[in-house]
Amino acid sequence: MKAIVLNRHTDSKIELTEIALPHLSGEQVRVQIKAAALNHRDEWCRQGLYPNIKDGVILGSDGAGIVLDVAHHGLNEWLGKEVIINPALHWGDDEKVQGKDFQILGMPGHGTLAEFVDVDVNRIFAKPAFMNWEEAAALPLGGLTAYRALMVQSSLQKGEKVLVTGFGGGVAQFAAQFALAAGAEVYISSSSENKIASALALGITKGFNYKDENWAEEALKETGGFDLIIDSAMGDTINNLIHVVKPGGRIVFYGATKGNPSGFNARKVFWNQLKIIGSTMGSDKDFEEMLSFVKHHQIHPVIDQVFLLEEAEKAFDRMKLGQQLGKIVIKI
The missing domain is CATH 3.40.50.720 (NAD(P)-binding Rossmann-like Domain)
Incomplete structure (x- = not known):
């Protein structure tokens, strides 16, 4: 699959490359990404300003798409569903603060700037029906x-x-x-x-x-x-x-x-x-409440510009300039 990975040996520090799809395991589902959105952490990774970064990791935390495959038959109900992804991983049991294992999709593990992403089924939620793909991709981390x-x-x-x-x-x-x-x-x-x-x-x-x-x-x-x-x-x-x-x-x-x-x-x-x-991102409970709030009030994320995956460097450069109004989205 095509993906944008961190590569600090290149001039742009990122590159569009081919990554082999792994085998699904455990409670994983495979989401065919329709759109992904940038966050400042993606640009900070490119600049080497984020902790624990490593080359070869697919960047991107925000994404929305269609469930294409599942690890076992018990997850078949998700096949073909339009979903958004909660990028907050391993929050822990304390609602007041994230645990020591807390991570965000896209570093140090693979993220959403790719044709596909594999995540545990508890990270996916039905895409708000009133949103298009670009809006849905823009919501998770910032929201x-x-x-x-x-x-x-x-x-x-x-x-x-x-x-x-x-x-x-x-x-x-x-x-x-x-x-x-x-x-x-x-x-x-x-x-x-x-x-x-x-x-x-x-x-x-x-x-x-x-x-x-x-x-x-x-x-x-x-x-x-x-x-x-x-x-x-x-x-x-x-x-x-x-x-x-x-x-x-x-x-x-x-x-x-x-x-x-x-x-x-x-x-x-x-x-x-x-x-x-x-304050930081939030717990799984926070994400579910946020999604309910957004659906109830029919809130449309503000989109700044939409780029193609092949134009990722331009998208990152726009993020670096800080001139955007709303979210920068990459259409896959």
């Missing part, structure tokens, strides 16, 4: 991460004022859409006026350009402060977030792309009774 941050870690309530930072990326896009669907008053930040305009078209109340050094003061004056902030940057931006969150509010971050902060306004955190909460 799960956003759902856990909003609904599990921060217990979002209807009517709360929510700020989602860095609008444009997959998780931030889903966080904004999910918060809107849940009845929140949603604001976003971005460095792109075009992305802010796109957010307003989705129903966002207002967007703030974080390149403006006065954005935090403007946001505080405009809103009176946020009940909840969803962030993936951290770094020295944390003090702006501490400034604009209401007393008793929550800041949930699912990444730290700007690294650790060099300064931290600890006094304001304890005096204002703030909660700063870390």
Whole structure:
């Protein structure tokens, strides 16, 4: 089968190659991938910035397709079914935190940027009927991460004022859409006026350009402060977030792309009774609840661009530039 694998000996660090299909075993099913979507972790693997990477691994965590084969007759009910894949593996028994064996599809094990992927049957779910292949492929990782941050870690309530930072990326896009669907008053930040305009078209109340050094003061004056902030940057931006969150509010971050902060306004955190909460992807329970939520509210993922498998390098380069609005999808 054709697949995109990590190969750090090439100029692009990835290559389209042929991989032999293994024999199915245990409770595995074979999914013929119709579409897959990129996440930042795929580009970080290409750049050598992700832990435990190794050449020859098929990249990609998100995917949707049709079950083509199964390991034994007891799984025949899945044959021919249209499915999406939960890329979170081995979460463990504790809903509060992932276990030591937790992995994500696509590194260190083979992922979805291929014509076929073999996964355990408990990783597949019926594709939402209202979604096309590209939308379905875009949902799993970003949707799960956003759902856990909003609904599990921060217990979002209807009517709360929510700020989602860095609008444009997959998780931030889903966080904004999910918060809107849940009845929140949603604001976003971005460095792109075009992305802010796109957010307003989705129903966002207002967007703030974080390149403006006065954005935090403007946001505080405009809103009176946020009940909840969803962030993936951290770094020295944390003090702006501490400034604009209401007393008793929550800041949930699912990444730290700007690294650790060099300064931290600890006094304001304890005096204002703030909660700063870390979050990752999510448990199997979170995934099922996220999927139910998406189906109930008929939420369509925002698609940035669609590439062919042979154009994977272009897709990765677009991810690297960070100019996308929504998910970058590869059609198989």
